Amino acid sequence: MNRHTAREKAFQVLFQLDINDNNPDKAVEEHLETLEIDAFLMGLVQGVTKNKTAIDDIISYHLENWTIDRIASVEKTILRIAILEINYIDDIPTNVSINEAVELANMYGDEKSGKFVNGVLSKIIA
Template sequence: MNRRKSRETAMKLLFEMSINKEKYEDIIENFKENTDVDLNDLDMSYITKVLAGIHENGKDIDKNIEKYLIKWKLARLSKMNLAILRISTYEILYEEEIPNRVSVNEGIELAKKYGEDSSPAFINGILAKMI
C-alpha cells in the first residue's frame, strides 16, 4: 500500500465532497465501485479515517487554518488548496504517528501537482506557521 497515493486519493475525494456536497461514506463507496485504480495499492482504512476525521473535526480544522491566513478567508481559497490544507492540518492535529514535517511536505507535493503556480509556497507558509 502506498501512503502517498492514498493521501492523494483522500485529497481528490475531499475535493469531490466539497463540490458534490455528498457524505464521505457515499463518496468512498462510489470511488470503490467506479475507480480504475487498483484498490490493493491504496490504504482504504487511512482514506476512510482521514475523511471521517475531517468530517468530524471540520470546524476545528478550519479554525486552525483560518488562524494562519493573513487577509484571507476560507471561502476565498480554491477548493483544491482547501482540500490539501484540510488533509495536512488533520494529520498535524490528529495523527500522532505521522511526523508534522511529513504532513507539510506531502501537502506541498500535492500543491505542486494539483494547485496553481503559487500553491506550493502558499500551502508551505500556512502549514509552517501551524507547526
Template structure:
C-alpha cells in the same frame, strides 16, 4: 508513489468530489470503497476523510486564523482540501511527523494546484505546526 502519498491523494479526490457535488463526504467514501471499478480506498485514506469530516469545524477555524489574508471560501478548492488534510495529520495523527505532513501537502499542491499553492500551503501549515504541540493539548 508511496502508499501514504497515494492515500492522501485518494482522500483529496474524495473530499474534493464531495465538495464539488455538494454531497456528504462520508457517503462518497462509502461509495468509493464499495465500487470495484474505482481506485481502491486504503484504510489510511478513509482515516483522513473521516478525520477531516469529524474535525472540520476546528480545522477551518485554525485555517481562518493562520491563512493570512485568505478566507476559507476564497482559497482554491484543491488548496483548501489539502490544508484540511494537512492540519488533520498535524494535530490528530501521531505517527506522522509534522515535516512529513507539510511536505506531502506541498508536493501534492505542486502537482495538482497553482504555481503559488506550494508556498501558500507551506506557510499556513508551518504556522500551525509551530503551535501544534500546544493545540494538541487543547483538543
C-alpha cells in the same frame, strides 16, 4: 495502498465532497470503484469530515490578509488533510505531512499553490 496514494485519493474524495454534498463513505466507494478501500484513506476522509469546523478555524486563525472563503478548494482541501494529520494523527511526523501537502498542491494546484500551502502550514506549526 501506500500512504502517499491514500492521501491523493483522500484529497480527490474530499475535494469532491467540498463541491457536492454527499455521504463520505459512499463518496469513497464511488471514487475507488475497483480499488480496495484503505483504512488510512478512510481515516483521512472521515477525520476531515468530522473535524472540518475545527480545522477550518485553525486555518482561518493563521491566515494573513485572507479569509478561508477566498482559498481555492484545492488548497483548502490539502490544508485540511495536513492539519488533520498534524493535529489528530500521532504517528505521522509533521514534516512528512507538510511535504506531502506541498507535493499535492504542486500536482493539483497552480504554480503558487505549493508555496501557499507551505506558508500556511509553517505558521500553524510555529
